[in-house]
Amino acid sequence: MSVNPNIADSHDVIEVRGARENNLADVSLDIPKRRLTVFTGVSGSGKSSLVFGTIAAESQRLINETYTAFIQSFMPSLGRPDVDALRNLSAAIVVDQERMGVNSRSTVGTATDAQTMLRIIFSRLGTPHVGTSTAFSFNSAEGMCPACEGLGRVTDVDVAGLVDTELSLNEGAITVPGFAVGSWYWKVLAESGFFDPDVKLKDFTAAEWDDFLYKPATKIKQSGINTSYEGLVVKVQRVYLSKDRESMQSHVRAFADRAVTFTTCRTCGGARLNQAALSSLIDGRNIADCSSMQISDLAEFVRQIDDPSVAPLVATLRGTLESLVEIGLGYLSLDRESGTLSGGEAQRVKMVRHLGSSLTDVTYVFDEPTVGLHPHDIRRMNDLLLRLRDKGNTVLVVEHKPETIEIADHVVDLGPGAGTAGGQICYTGDVAGLRASSTLTGRHLDHRARLRETARRPTGQLSITGATANNLKNVSVDLPLGVLTVVTGVAGSGKSSLIHGSLPRRDGVVVVDQSAIRGxxxxxxxxxxxxxxxxxxxxxxxxxxxxxxxxxxxxxxxxxxxxxxxxxxxxxxxxxxxxxxxxxxxxxxxxxxxxxxxxxxxxxxxxxxxxxxxxxxxxxxxxxxxxxxxxxxxxxxxxxxxxxxxLSGGERQRLKLAIHMAEKAAIYVLDEPTTGLHLADVDQLLALLDRLVDDGNTVIVIEHHQAVMAHADWIVDLGPGAGHDGGQIVFTGPPADLVAHGDTLTAQHLRDYVRT
Missing domain, CATH: 1.20.1580.10 (ABC transporter ATPase  like domain)
Incomplete structure (x- = not known):
């Protein structure tokens, strides 16, 4: 739509001409390369359509086209975006909030390569010496625990969940999916000759019961065909339980939940590794000890390793660990499974992988990197975005938080509204120009919610007693009923553990989160x-x-x-x-x-x-x-x-909230409802929360946004830090008291917010 005349050299800009993806209204603009550009605008204004659906999508499509047809056959098919021209693109790396997969063999350590570096260090310095780095890998036959095959846990099958002993095989005694009467799996069992299919299972002899359930793979002949017989438990273990739970079909997952329990492997104690790997020590610790340490502690441990033979490797590992700490993930451990990370945590883990890259002149694309971050952690995130830029990269960020908009070299504001009312460029230029503009974003950049003059009076209390989930240190707290309570604290301080670990199963509690909607x-x-x-x-x-x-x-x-x-x-x-x-x-x-x-x-x-x-x-x-x-x-x-x-996580949460508003709920629990909301929309959310409370409900919000904190009747602040440095209540009371007398990280940032 408009092209900034101040960007002179065409080779130093990404030229977008005539973009019409989704609701984009024939948009044309220039985006400076090797700068940090933040894209703003209300939800649905076209930010993602421009950044992800047009620029990043075309870059990735063009890269894929450089591969042979054979290689491309294993890649997703990417259509060309609806745009007249895109010039001067560089290779785009999308660092989004998609979960990092649910493979239980993927951990924070494997995702960041920190585990690989740690394995090499142990293979060089560990005593006794037990082999190469693969000897310390739970994903290799050489290093994994033979009992659990490197998973750290084993499955126990509850036979009562597999069969109805009151029935015979011909009567449908087997309740496992895929074993219905007449199916192939059923025929192999029923016609094996090891037992009578007309006899009720409860009347089987001990030998027949053992053959039926536990007989190992045995060659038999049925109807003149050679086949293999396995006991039911053996078959179920092989066919279903060797799979990752999330890769199962829904009906199989329901069966697994009913019939299977996961217990810590007794052989390795959950360490995933065999005894040889666990016997090798550095300064009294084995590699499993290191992997289970909080990353901030592991970084300190690695700093003490002083051996010239591994000095470059130790320096690289230390840099990775310190970056994880710097980005606010020091409370994680390397053995934390990737699938258990939140979207924001997953995005920050991916970001650390790129910080150590030697590549330059790359376009990095971020989707709301501040999601899940306390104001204290947003400063760290901003520093990392600037570091990526200063390495000579183009950094494109879709973001709503003013703290990140403030550090931009260039801002592209889309709108003026959402959907068909959006898709236009409302402003391009620097932050000072945005602030002086009449756009919705410009008008709200310095907007501040005020502290309540009078807090609502509680109608009772909801008690949490002796909470110890994850890092919580025997926490007890009374949450007031009939008011708006905000639970806050730095990422990893224990907020979700306290609320989601204590409230969801109670009567009258409706949890409205950002999890995927089944469908x-x-x-x-x-x-x-x-x-x-x-x-x-x-x-x-x-x-x-x-x-x-x-x-x-x-x-x-x-x-x-x-x-x-x-x-x-x-x-x-x-x-x-x-x-x-x-x-x-x-x-x-x-x-x-x-x-x-x-x-x-x-x-x-x-x-x-x-x-x-x-x-x-x-x-x-x-x-x-x-x-x-x-x-x-x-x-x-x-x-x-x-x-x-x-839909994004924030959109999913608000959709669920819209449904629950039709119910008669007593207590609403919301998890970061400002995710994906423009500054102008936060006021609308606050009005909605007020309406819920004024209708007689209790609203408990896990949130980092200072506007929501300032608007609350009551604040519960956890900390003082993250991981083992958190897990305690550091303040409870009205926001005004926190601002006036608090000395926590939340107090400092809320004080700056309301006094700006």
Whole structure:
């Protein structure tokens, strides 16, 4: 749309011309290279469409095209973004908040290469010497514990979860998925000849019971075919329980949860390694001891290693560990499984990997790197962003927090609104110019929420007694009822352990978090909130037909794409691709259904509306009630038919909150509800929290945003630090008292915030 004339040399800028991805309105701009550029704007304004969907996507697509067709067959198929031209791109590395996978063999140590460096150091200096670095790897046959195969835990099968002993095999005694009467697995057991399939399991002899459950793989002949027989427990262990839990199908996962318990491996004590690896020591510690230490303590331990033969390696490892501490992750340990990290923690772990890279002139792309960070930790994050820039890289950051906007060399503000009301460049330039501009971001950059003049009076208390989860040090605290309480403290101080470890199972408590919403690619806000039901009813009533016609999961679905709007094509050796359905043109419904109108709109056009547009269309009734709640939580820009898989963590949380607002809840627990919210939207969130409390509810919020802290009736501050340096209550009381008399990190930053 507008090109900054102050950026002179075209080779020093990324040129974007005519970007139209999603809601971008033919955007053109220049982004300075080797500078830190922050992209701002309300949720849904087009920031991610520009940065991730256009710039980063095209860079990665072009890199993939340099590989051979064979290599490309193992890569995801990336379509070209809807843009006229992109010039002077450099290789883009996206450092996002996606979880780092759920493979239990992946840990913080393996993800950062710190574990590899530690293994080499032990292979050189450990006494007694036991072998090369692979001898210290729980992912290699040479180093893993033979009992648990390097997982640190073993599975115990509860036989009662596998069978009903009151039945015979022919009567369906086996309750394991895939072992139904007549199935192949069932036939191998039932027709093995080791027992009578008509005899109830409870009447098996001891030998038959042992053969049925535990007989190792044995060659047998059935119906003239050679096959292999395994006892049921042996088969279940091999077929199902050797898989990672998260890779299981939902019904198999439910079975595993019912029939299997995970216990610490007795052979290695959970250390994952064999006895030879655990016998090798440096200064009295083995490698498992080091991996389980808090990273800040491990960094101190590594500093004491003084041997010229490994000096360069020790220096590199020390740098990695100190970077983890610097970025606010010193409370983690190297043996922490990657899948247990939050989105913000995962993003910061990925960031540390790139800090040690020798690459320069790379484009690093970050998605709200301050998520989950206390103001104290945001300063550290800012320093790391600047370090990446100062190595000669281009750093692009999508962000809402003013602390990070302040350090930008260049700002691109999108808007002015969200969805169809956004997608335009409202401002490009430096921070001073943004502050002086009349844009929504510029007006709110120095906005401060004020401390409450009068705090609400509690109606009672909710007691937590003797909490010891994770790093909590026998914490007891009374949470006031009938008010807004904010639980805060630096990342890793114990906030989530205290609240999520103590409250979710109590009566009347509704936990609204950012976890993924279960559902297929068919799920969208309309189906998830129940909005589709009154919409279908309205269409059916207006046209005198069945409501089922207006469901893309039922009778009205396009037969070609089955109501998805896309056709997924398996290209065998090449990666599969999704293309818009040619029959319905992505509208998801049959031509007949699209002839039925409601006030001039067909069902596809209604599902294409944003929440705000739909509120103007549905002016009353149950549909309007749902839409009002979605607007109340700041999701007015969300498309009714937008797949749930495309929502951010913050959007998922607010969607869940909109649903729970229809219930009669006593206690709401929210986890960082400001995630993804523009400065201007935070006030709307505070008004919503007030309304929940004023309606007689208790609201408990885990939050770092100072505006929410200042607005609270009561604050619970944990610390004083993270990990074993935290886990204690360092303050409870009104925010005004914390500002006036507190000496915690939270007190210092809140004091600066309200007095600025």
């Amino acid at each position: 297929s690619r068919r799920s969208n806000p309309a189906t998830y909130t129940g909005l589709l039901d009154p919409v279908r009813t309205a269409f059916a009533k207006a046209n005198g037909v069945k409501p089922a016609l207006f469901s893309a999961n039922s009778e009205g679905a396009c037969p070609n794409c089955k109501g998805i709007g896309l056709v997924y094509t398996d290209l065998a050796m090449m990666a599969g691709v999704a293309s818009v359905c040619e029959q319905c043109e992505g509208k998801r419904f049959t031509p007949e259904v699209l002839t039925y109108k409601l006030r001039g709109k067909d069902i596809s056009e209604v599902l294409a509306m944003s929440v705000s547009e739909a509120r103007d269309f549905f002016t009353s009734g149950p549909a309007r009630a749902v839409l009002d709640r979605l607007a109340d939580v700041g999701l007015g820009y969300l498309g009714l038919g937008q797949p749930l898989t495309t």
